[in-house]
Amino acid sequence: MQRIESGIGQMEQVMKEKAWEIVKQFYAELSRLPKSKRILDILSEEELRHLQAHQAQNLQRLASLQPEEYGEHEAIALNVGRIHAIVGLDRDELANGRSILMEVIYQLVKDDVSLEAMAVYSQRLSQDLAYQLKAYQNLADSQQSILLEITKTAWSAQNYTDLIQQAVKILANHYDIGVCAIGRPDEKGVFHFEHVESNLNKVALNVISSFDPPPVVHADDPSGQGPTGRAWRSGKIERVLNFKTQKSPHDIQAMELGLRSCAAIPLRSPDQPMSFAVLLLFSIYPGGFIGKLQETFINLIQSVLGSAIARLKIEDNYTPVVSLLDRQHISALLHSDALQFHYQPILDLRSGSVTKVEALARLMNDDQILTPDIFLAALSPDDFLEMYVRGLNRALLDRQRWLERGIDLDVSLNLPPAAMNDFRYLEATRNALTIHECCPKRLTLEMLENESLALCDNQQTLLSQFKSLGVLLAQDDLGSGHSGLTRLRTLPFDGIKIDRGIVKTPDGAKDIGNARDALRFAYQLTRLGHSLGKWVVVEGIENPEMLEAMMILGVDAVQGYTVAKPMPADQLPAWVNAHSGAPFILALDGVLPRLAKSIIREERLSIVQLYRQNARKAASDRPNLAAPST
Incomplete structure (x- = not known):
């Protein structure tokens, strides 16, 4: 034992003298290996000298290693192995390099130390290699864990x-x-x-x-x-x-x-x-x-x-580019008093009066008002929840205040698609209805469901729980390419909102063909909604002719600049009082109302023609019961 300890002492002294020479010769040999050479060539001269100095220190440390330092040695070796793995040194190359190092050490110190000392030092080098190879496995395990998390995110985002x-x-x-x-x-x-x-x-x-x-x-x-x-x-x-x-x-x-x-x-x-x-x-x-x-x-x-x-389907439904700094700024605005809500009246075409308003989020950025089409792309799931909770409570509070002034209006609010995966939205809705003592049927939640997020059983159950609260549910932007007809049939919606793009005619009534197609499309969607027992609202009505055309086609309600632009809560009572009893629907003899009437006539004529065709066919199919002539 004393002889071995004496030999190790000799090895410690030899390494102090020859470690740098060993390292230089070792790196000269490594440069002949293609994979190792590729990594060495990446380094600057300063980085290479720094690496060689660390290698020399490690050789000296192994020679002077004491039992109480074994734990520290393992930690250092694991870190070195991790770095080797990160910079691209393969396991096989690491093991091959260690064999080369042992050969270089043996050739340079064999005449200065005993075989026993060389054996002990070789064992320490082997243990050092084992620790470094363990670091490779740790890295692989960590990467596997990261991949599992990323995969989960890819399917849940x-x-x-x-x-x-x-x-x-x-x-x-x-x-x-x-x-x-x-x-x-x-x-x-x-x-x-x-x-x-x-x-x-x-x-x-x-x-x-x-x-x-x-x-x-x-x-x-x-x-x-x-x-x-x-x-x-x-x-x-x-x-x-x-x-x-x-x-x-x-x-x-x-x-x-x-x-x-x-x-x-x-x-x-x-x-x-x-x-x-x-x-x-x-x-x-x-x-x-x-x-x-x-x-x-x-x-x-x-x-x-x-x-x-x-x-x-991000590439199809293009999301605007928003820089990190802009995202951070928008998020900060959202969590401050800069988040406000404006209300747009919804006109009931049967009564000719405004019975509901939709709460629309706005962000005040200094003197600029940011609308959802600008800031929604920057919001995280937590931001959407914050906006919904604050918007819901604000809308129900404003409704109470209007009611105190004799103005009784229902309120409509957007329900983000994230609500179908987050129970917090349901709890927030239940709590808000209780706090503000609002009859659930006076609240409508509008849901825009992205095509890529088909509702599974759990999501449909959560949507049914919203319905069990007593609130009304509406499918928003029907016909926009996001909201599907399958969900309209299978989900418990009370109403639908036809997207503004359906009735938008860039050239107005000048392009008769385009205007007729837009009206016919709106008419068929309205009939579909009514056949399923749902009320129908058309958004984006921007001229009086289109408003009257919608009434002729049987739409239940409309929303758009022709009725009113979105306005702050404190301006709404004055607007309602100013328009109370004033007719929104005039007996216009414009192109769009005439087109709407012609569509109704065509529909009725087609029904009559179909009835007559079926009647003639039925008559021709009857057997001839007349007595034969003699």
Whole structure:
């Protein structure tokens, strides 16, 4: 035992003298191996010297290792193995390199230490290798866990914003990813980072999201030569292996954050040729995720997120590009007093009076009023819930105040598709009805259901629970391409709202053919709704002729600028009083009312003709019972 300890002491002294020589010869041998050479060539001279210095220190530490330091040794070896895996050194190459290292050590120290000391040192090197290989397995296990989370997100995400926020957050928590970002170019080809997450520091979020100049996707622009632009154009994964040695736009800004490499991953639906977005993974180590584990990992991430884009039909229902800074700003506005609600009257065509108003969200951005078509694309699921809860309570409170002034109006409010997967919406609705002592039938919830989110049994059960509260349910934007006829038949809707696009005629009554088609379409949808026992509202009525045409076609109610624009709650009582008893529907003799009447006549004539045809056919099919002549 004393002899072995004495030999180890000799090894410790020899390593102090020869560790640097061993490392230099070892790296000279490694440079002859293709895979190892590829990694070494990525490094700058400074990084290579730093790596060699760490290798020399590790050799000396193994020679002087004491029993009480075994735990520390394992932690250090696991970290070194993790770095080897991250920079792209394969397991086989690591094991092969360790054999080369042992041979170099033996040749340089065999005359200075005993065989027993060499045996002990060899065992320590083998244990060090075992720890490093364990790190590879840990990395693979972590990647598998990340993939499972990403896959779950891909199938549960409710919209594009939900998808990118969850996916980027999951990836940024992976220990070999320093920063994760995702974005798309705008119509000018300027790339905007829509969400960024980092496990480094918050500074990285702001720097990455506001690269100056911003990346572009044009090949003829220097800012388009980075990995983002190349990935967008090629549809392939593009890398920067080392920002220090591979010139790239924004390399200085990346290095200031401690980032050394990145991979740009284009995302698209499997059936689409063009990229839809680019996911960027930044690492604090060189290598650009080129190892076998990393390549497999990011290829699977690309496939899963591409499938999520296809499931959500994001490419068909294009979501506007909203930068991370704009998303953060809009979210902050939403959670402040900047969130307000305006009310648009809905005219009952049977009584000729306004009996209901729809609550519409607005965001006050300084002196600018932001409408939903501007800010909805930036909202997360929690933002949608916040908007719904505040909107519902605000609308029911305003209704109470109007009632105190003798104005009795029903209230309608949009129910986000996310409500079909989130029980909190149901509880919020139940609580609001109780707090404001509102009769449930005075509240209508309008649901726009995206085609990609077909209601499963659990979702239909949740929708039925809304119905059990006693509120009215309406299918919004029927005919827009989002709301389907199957749901109209199978789900418990009380009414439907026909999308404004159905009755929109760009040239008004000048284009008789287009106007006739629009009216005929609205008429058939109205008949369909009535045949299913549902009331029908048409949105987007912007001229008096169209309003009267809707009345002729049997529509129950209309909504649009011809009736009134959305207005703040405190302006509504004065508007109602000013229009009380005033006729909205005039006996107009315009083109659209005449077309509506002609459609009704054509429908009645076709019914009469069909009846006569059936009668003649029935008569001809009767047997001739007359007596034969003699």
